[in-house]
Amino acid sequence: MEIPQEKKKLIIGSALELINCHGFHGCPMSQVAKNAGVAAGTIYTYFENKEDMIYAIHDEVMDQIYEHVALKDDPLRPFEERFFTFWDNLLRFYEQNRAVQSFIDQFASSPFNSDDFQSKSKKWFSWTSEFFKSGIEEGAIKDMNPVILKVLVNESANSLAKVKKNYANKLSKNHIDLSPIPYMIWDGIKAVN
């Protein structure tokens, strides 16, 4: 019989929220447990230890992005359209899942993200590479290494999401409109004919 994964979700949710608010620092297992409504020991039924939990959260989160972005892509549409849909979905996902965004951000710059680290769940990783590859093959974007493109675009989207989050107040006070940014990115990568 399978262990029901309901509590695992609760624990992951609790940890994401704590990491969002207080960073990896301010995320003691006892708090994670309390906010998840389980006992401290219960976490260790689902994860070997804290590190393992963090990695599991990372995988979970990558799967979520895959679902909210990759699965909404329509490969039959022109690549330019697909690009802006991609961009919109990614940013919407981040905006609606601030804790996830924050986690990804902190994870990326933390020692968890070492050279050795290989996510178990490669769906998102593989998909984005393929996505940009198809854009090149279609002749829509410059013939660059798809890995550069992928990294460039992802980082840009991440950065934009981060900026939107961190400077929310300043931006609205100064009537700053960030909507041109994806067009600037597109201008940067689109094929020159």
Place this chain on the structure above:
Amino acid sequence: MEIPQEKKKLIIGSALELINCHGFHGCPMSQVAKNAGVAAGTIYTYFENKEDMIYAIHDEVMDQIYEHVALKDDPLRPFEERFFTFWDNLLRFYEQNRAVQSFIDQFASSPFNSDDFQSKSKKWFSWTSEFFKSGIEEGAIKDMNPVILKVLVNESANSLAKVKKNYANKLSKNHIDLSPIPYMIWDGIKAVN
């Protein structure tokens, strides 16, 4: 009487190195002290507490960037040239100061970088705003809010530096050339005439 600042530098250097290798987690004050060659208690002569030390490091680091990028800018050159010099100097600085880059990265995504946080040292912050403002005034770049530009470009440079660091092996194995990236960025922001 001034406190001699030599030990302060040693402490900051030691902390930067530890944070680079092991993250904020792996940076206990006792280690910072040991690697700096001072006693644990000595740190508290120069900093009120750990948080204060982290913020002080941030200021120190911002000043270093200012020195290596802003002070090398020649406002008399055409803005396009200034832009690429800016980009080069920033990336070179990051490449030659990995620990600094790592610190900035982790700091930015950490709860230290809260809404309330205001760096005491605003030299770098102010300068970059002015830099892009002058580019707009000169008519070299689009008439966007300089804050967006500044953030966009900074984040791009940070991302690129991060990518260069994290994917160093993969990049060289696959003969991936990242040099076109600043030109793409420039294409994105330059004025359309």
Place this chain on the structure above:
Amino acid sequence: MEIPQEKKKLIIGSALELINCHGFHGCPMSQVAKNAGVAAGTIYTYFENKEDMIYAIHDEVMDQIYEHVALKDDPLRPFEERFFTFWDNLLRFYEQNRAVQSFIDQFASSPFNSDDFQSKSKKWFSWTSEFFKSGIEEGAIKDMNPVILKVLVNESANSLAKVKKNYANKLSKNHIDLSPIPYMIWDGIKAVN
């Protein structure tokens, strides 16, 4: 209705092995269960709690010694012969049941073996007392309190078994022959005529 005792044996065997390898410390109930091939909760069908289990193992083990030593004694033989048979059987049992020997050893020096402790199974205890008593009555050994004799001889045998186990390598490397020891013990207790 009787609880089938098969699982009880499995649990005791598992616990003995763990205590042998890792001491009382390294013997968590969950491991005991796993190695016994039963669920953690099942142990509590057979034993009230861990302490109860330890005491039950002690009783079980005492019964095993009784079987392998007392039941092989022939009261009709001369006492000297019985003594050496006793000694041989005891040592052979220990050698062939290292986990048991280790358990007895650790139990004896542990707080489990408190003043209050009285084994439920007194077969072995009673029999050894009787054994030495008969040796005295027969005039074969000194007229000492049989309890002293019993303790003295038992401890000597235990010690010898322990030494054989712990110094196995050193003993064989140095060609050390331990066979004279029982004769020395016998010399010590035999009656002076």
Place this chain on the structure above:
Amino acid sequence: MEIPQEKKKLIIGSALELINCHGFHGCPMSQVAKNAGVAAGTIYTYFENKEDMIYAIHDEVMDQIYEHVALKDDPLRPFEERFFTFWDNLLRFYEQNRAVQSFIDQFASSPFNSDDFQSKSKKWFSWTSEFFKSGIEEGAIKDMNPVILKVLVNESANSLAKVKKNYANKLSKNHIDLSPIPYMIWDGIKAVN
């Protein structure tokens, strides 16, 4: 400047007492600290971890035995006399240091005392070997391997001390006199002329 070793002694004393009363189990570091009158963290100034502390206690205790037995030996006396002095001093030491005796006992049968374990302090170990060697050379005791003799005698003394401690009540109730035991041991090892 040296760390004063006074607190180290307090900690060792506290641990010995707790192990005596409650075994390795019932010896949590927090209790050790409390009974020693120091903070929990202080223990880790003197010992790397609990295991290290246990081994350090073992060394300390071996040194104490050396002092109370070896240093009181007079090599100029006849070996028989030296033997009984040795025996008396060892037993007196155990009787006056119950916690030490209990520690040695439990340590010996614990997994701490593994094959790899080598006490840092070999004074007592070396001295006893030499002691029995000189007895053989003098022709006072049988020409056996001194290691056997040493182990045999030590174990006998340990056993006797243990018996005296554990059966104190029973022994006095039954007017049991244990004083003949060393003579029995001596009879067992003395040279046959």
Place this chain on the structure above:
DNA sequence: GATGAATGAGCATTCATTCAT
């Protein structure tokens, strides 16, 4: 100012035991 031993709250993790299935 500098030192580093001492502190003790806080953390990750373990494990005996329970109980719903």
Place this chain on the structure above:
DNA sequence: CATGAATGAATGCTCATTCAT
């Protein structure tokens, strides 16, 4: 009877900070 997920008190250990020297 058997199961094993859940519990939460207890444990070993860390580390920011203090303060007597």
